[in-house]
Every structure is written in structure tokens, then in C-alpha cells.
Amino acid sequence: MTPLPREQFPAVNRWAYLNHAGICPLPSSSVEALRRQAVEVSLDGEFTYAAHSAAIERARVSAATLMGVSSRDVAFVKNTSTGLGFVANGLEWAPGDRVVIPDGEFPSTLYPWLALADRGVVVDRVSGPLTTEAFAEKIAAGPPPKIVVTSWVQFGHGRRVDLAALSRVCRDAGALFCVDVIQGLGVIPARLEEWGVDFAMADGHKWLLGPQGCGVFYVRESCLDLLRPLEPGWNSVVHREDWDNPAYVPDVTARRLEGGMPNIAGIAALGTSIDLVLAAGIEEIWSHVDGLCERAREGFAGIGATVLSDGDAGYRSGIVSVHVDGIPIPLLAERLKARGIACSARAGGLRISPHGYNTEDEIDRLIVAVGEERG
Numbered sequence: 001m002t003p004l005p006r007e008q009f010p011a012v013n014r015w016a017y018l019n020h021a022g023i024c025p026l027p028s029s030s031v032e033a034l035r036r037q038a039v040e041v042s043l044d045g046e047f048t049y050a051a052h053s054a055a056i057e058r059a060r061v062s063a064a065t066l067m068g069v070s071s072r073d074v075a076f077v078k079n080t081s082t083g084l085g086f087v088a089n090g091l092e093w094a095p096g097d098r099v100v101i102p103d104g105e106f107p108s109t110l111y112p113w114l115a116l117a118d119r120g121v122v123v124d125r126v127s128g129p130l131t132t133e134a135f136a137e138k139i140a141a142g143p144p145p146k147i148v149v150t151s152w153v154q155f156g157h158g159r160r161v162d163l164a165a166l167s168r169v170c171r172d173a174g175a176l177f178c179v180d181v182i183q184g185l186g187v188i189p190a191r192l193e194e195w196g197v198d199f200a201m202a203d204g205h206k207w208l209l210g211p212q213g214c215g216v217f218y219v220r221e222s223c224l225d226l227l228r229p230l231e232p233g234w235n236s237v238v239h240r241e242d243w244d245n246p247a248y249v250p251d252v253t254a255r256r257l258e259g260g261m262p263n264i265a266g267i268a269a270l271g272t273s274i275d276l277v278l279a280a281g282i283e284e285i286w287s288h289v290d291g292l293c294e295r296a297r298e299g300f301a302g303i304g305a306t307v308l309s310d311g312d313a314g315y316r317s318g319i320v321s322v323h324v325d326g327i328p329i330p331l332l333a334e335r336l337k338a339r340g341i342a343c344s345a346r347a348g349g350l351r352i353s354p355h356g357y358n359t360e361d362e363i364d365r366l367i368v369a370v371g372e373e374r375g
């Protein structure tokens with residue numbers, strides 16, 4: 001038995017699908033949610049709106065539950081980059097303001113801060129293993145940063161950052177704390193509010209098992225007023241749907257960041273996927289995935305491959321990256337694809353990322369295939 005029901009994932013009939021750090025296969029119930037919204041609008045147009053708005057609010061509560069935050073502090077966004085842009089472009093900057101961020105971040109996590117160069121913003125990189133101490137050292141190496149930015153889990157080798165510990169360092173330094181959670185949310189239990197995260201964002205198409213181009217954004221209540229809403233529209237104000245009232249009075253919740261018509265089908269499907277995760281239990285999913293990753297690390301070591309991911313309990317995630325001699329990694333990923341095994345080539349390694357419906361047999365199949373392809 002797997003925590004997530006395998007029958008929800010028709011992809012299992014075609015693949016050993018081990019690429020949730022890339023793009024997940026959609027569960028059947030979320031496909032049905034997409035279809036239902038489209039069919040209903042095809043029949044009744046605007047008369048579906050009230051019911052669909054209610055579905056959005058249910059999805060918001062589900063997303064907030066998974067993040068460990070209040071639903072008032074959650075907005076739906078197009079993707080992770082949009083959420084990062086809301087922070088980078090919504091904050092007020094002065095020349096010389098510092099941003100601290102790790103080396104080797106996913107491009108979307110880095111670019112919004114580099115793009116502030118014309119406002120005199122300085123971006124400082126943390127290099128080497130991402131310990132809390134390494135962040136603390138970089139933070140202390142210059143004027144107090146305005147914000148510290150990091151991925152919860154690095155996209156390449158899957159190293160996890162200790163958010164609770166790092167947020168304390170940020171608070172002591174007077175810095176805001178912004179976390180790209182796309183590579184952890186949906187597989188690792190999250191308590192973002194308790195951990196002291198100020199801003200967090202994730203698109204749905206990885207571990208959240210949702211469709212592409214529909215994500216979540218968290219802003220701590222005390223930080224909401226720090227962000228200038230970048231896309232104000234009818235849906236951002238306290239009196240939404242009072243079409244004759246031209247006053248711009250931003251909503252008091254994170255909804256003020258949602259400008260116009262939301263992606264109703266996408267949010268309904270994302271909410272359905274999150275509900276699947278919540279029903280399975282995030283602790284159960286994490287324990288299962290952690291076990292599969294441990295099996296993969298052992299299996300790879302057993303065939304003489306070099307595991308690049310840290311196996312330490314505090315640093316590991318749902319990603320295992322491995323280097324294999326004797327075959328270029330992109331070619332290896334292609335050969336595995338031809339054998340019905342889905343993983344990817346990233347940061348010099350073969351990256352695997354199982355979820356709560358994958359099995360030990362699938363991991364064993366992967367290890368045997370890698371051993372054979374390497375020759």
C-alpha cells in the first residue's frame with residue numbers, strides 16, 4: 001500500500017514515474033476537476049461563478065493547511081516566478097540594499113533580484129554547503145540585508161535548508177525571509193508561519209500534483225503592507241463586485257494580490273490535488289518518500305555510483321541525485337526514458353524524485369536499469 005492511491009495516477013501504467021521535481025503526472029480526480037469546470041461553464045456561463053468562487057475559497061483553505069498558515073495569508077498566483085516577482089517588485093528599495101541568496105539557485109529564484117540592479121540593489125551569494133552557519137556568515141559579512149532568499153529544497157541535488165533556524169538568523173539581522181518552496185511543498189511537512197517565513201511561493205506542477213501554471217503565494221500578515229500590489233483589479237479590493245464603486249481600497253487579506261479573474265479551472269484542480277495529499281497525510285507521504293530515497297541511495301551506492309545528495313536527516317528531501325561514470329547523464333536519462341523510467345538530468349547528476357504513490361519495486365527497477373545502461 002502506498003499513501004497516495006496508485007489508481008489515481010494512470011501514468012503508472014506507462015512509467016516508473018520518478019520526476020516530481022520536474023513536472024508531475026496529474027491525478028485523475030484533478031483531471032476531472034478541470035473537465036467539470038469546463039463543462040459547467042460550457043452549459044451555464046456566468047451562472048457557474050458563485051459555485052466556482054466557493055470552490056476557490058475551499059482550495060485556499062486546503063493550500064493554507066498544507067503550508068501551515070492562515071488562509072487569509074494565501075493568494076493564488078500564476079507560478080513561482082509571479083510570487084517571487086510580487087516580493088522583488090512589490091518591496092520598496094533604496095540603492096545599496098542587500099539581498100542574500102545561495103549560489104546555484106534555480107534561475108527563477110535568482111533573476112528577480114538581479115533584475116533590481118538598476119535600483120542599486122546588491123545581490124550577495126552564499127557558496128558551499130548551505131548550512132545555517134554559511135548563511136549567517138554571509139549575512140554578517142556586510143550591512144544587514146533587506147531580505148534573505150532561498151529555495152527550501154535546492155532543485156539540483158535536493159539539499160534542504162533548515163527554515164526555522166535560518167528565519168531566526170534573519171530576524172536577528174532584521175532581514176525579511178523569502179522562500180521558494182516549490183521543491184518541498186506537497187512532500188515534506190511544512191509549518192511556514194511557525195518557522196518564521198515571511199514570503200513563500202510554489203507552482204502546483206511538481207510535488208503539489210496540480211496542473212501547470214497555477215500556484216500559491218504566502219505572505220505573513222505583518223508583511224502584507226510591505227508589498228505594493230502590482231496587479232490591482234476588481235478582485236483586489238474590499239468591495240469586489242461592487243462595480244459602481246471606483247474607490248481603490250485593497251483587501252485586507254492576501255487576496256489583494258489577485259488582480260482579475262482567477263484561473264478557476266486550475267485552482268479547482270490544484271485544490272483537488274492538495275486534498276489528495278492531505279487525505280493521504282503529509283507525514284505519511286514524507287515517510288514513504290524518504291524511505292524510497294534511502295533505498296535509492298543505497299541501491300546506487302551498491303552499483304558503485306556516486307550519490308551527490310546529502311543523506312543527512314536534516315538536509316535530505318524528495319530528490320536524490322547521482323553521478324554515474326561511463327555514460328553522459330543526459331544520455332542515461334534518455335535511455336531510461338526508453339525503458340519507461342522517468343527521471344531527469346540536472347546539475348551534473350541523474351535526478352530522481354519519487355512521490356507518495358511510487359513503490360520500492362520501481363526504485364529497484366531504476367537501479368537495475370542504471371547498472372545495465374552504464375555497462
Ligand SMILES: Cc1ncc(COP(=O)(O)O)c(C=O)c1O
Binds near residue numbers: 079154183
Ligand atoms: C526551485 C525552483 N523554483 C521555481 C521553479 C519553476 O518556476 P515557475 O513555477 O515560475 O515555472 C522550479 C522548477 O521548474 C524550481 O525548481
